[in-house]
Amino acid sequence: MAVDIITYVFIAIGCFFNLVAVIGLHRLPDFYTRLHAGTKCTTFGSIFLILAVIIQSVKIWSVTGASSPQSVLTIHAFIALIAIFATNPTGAHAIARAGHRSKIKPARAVVDDLEGKDHD
Amino acid sequence: MWIPVAIFLAACIIIALVRVFLGPTVPDRIVGLDTINTIVIVIMVILGAAFKEVILIDVAIVYALLSFVTTLFIAKYIEKGKF
Numbered sequence: 001m002a003v004d005i006i007t008y009v010f011i012a013i014g015c016f017f018n019l020v021a022v023i024g025l026h027r028l029p030d031f032y033t034r035l036h037a038g039t040k041c042t043t044f045g046s047i048f049l050i051l052a053v054i055i056q057s058v059k060i061w062s063v064t065g066a067s068s069p070q071s072v073l074t075i076h077a078f079i080a081l082i083a084i085f086a087t088n089p090t091g092a093h094a095i096a097r098a099g100h101r102s103k104i105k106p107a108r109a110v111v112d113d114l115e116g117k118d119h120d
Numbered sequence: 121m122w123i124p125v126a127i128f129l130a131a132c133i134i135i136a137l138v139r140v141f142l143g144p145t146v147p148d149r150i151v152g153l154d155t156i157n158t159i160v161i162v163i164m165v166i167l168g169a170a171f172k173e174v175i176l177i178d179v180a181i182v183y184a185l186l187s188f189v190t191t192l193f194i195a196k197y198i199e200k201g202k203f
Binding site: 026045046079099 | 121122125128129132135136138139145146147148150151152154155158159161162165166168169172174177178180181184185187188191192194195196198199200
């Protein structure tokens with residue numbers, strides 16, 4: 001029963017942060033802040049939603065025995081979690097660098113301190 | 121338990137899709153696309169748990185890696201640089 005409560009709390013956290021991400025895509029003024037909202041919040045919310053899936057399937061796994069097909073679902077969900085955790089911030093960094101190099105200024109920005117410093 | 125979560129996330133995808141259509145610049149659209157990709161991965165994992173189908177979670181893993189590669193290539197493209 002406590003496992004179910006933890007699962008519901010994780011689902012609530014995950015849904016809330018995904019909703020915050022898509023609202024932030026519309027509310028924020030320029031490209032960099034939209035990137036901030038759209039990738040950080042979806043990474044955090046997705047981690048919690050997949051953790052809810054893992055917890056629930058570990059619960060079913062512990063009931064049905066060690067050699068049930070639920071073990072495959074648990075381990076593969078964990079691999080999907082690692083894939084999101086590794087690839088999402090990297091992609092966000094690539095998009096931000098590409099946006100800066102295609103001369104996009106933040107909203108109401110006057111001075112760009114990184115101007116001309118394009119060496120990696 | 122899982123199906124309402126999947127419907128909620130699908131509504132989130134539609135809201136993010138509005139940004140993809142409206143976005144004033146190309147990187148804005150790509151940010152929307154990246155957000156949609158992440159939410160689609162989560163929906164696949166959640167539907168795999170709902171229907172107890174491992175194949176959906178396998179597809180989610182492959183989708184995550186392929187969307188990462190896609191994002192990197194689009195970023196290289198809008199950078200107008202060399203590979």
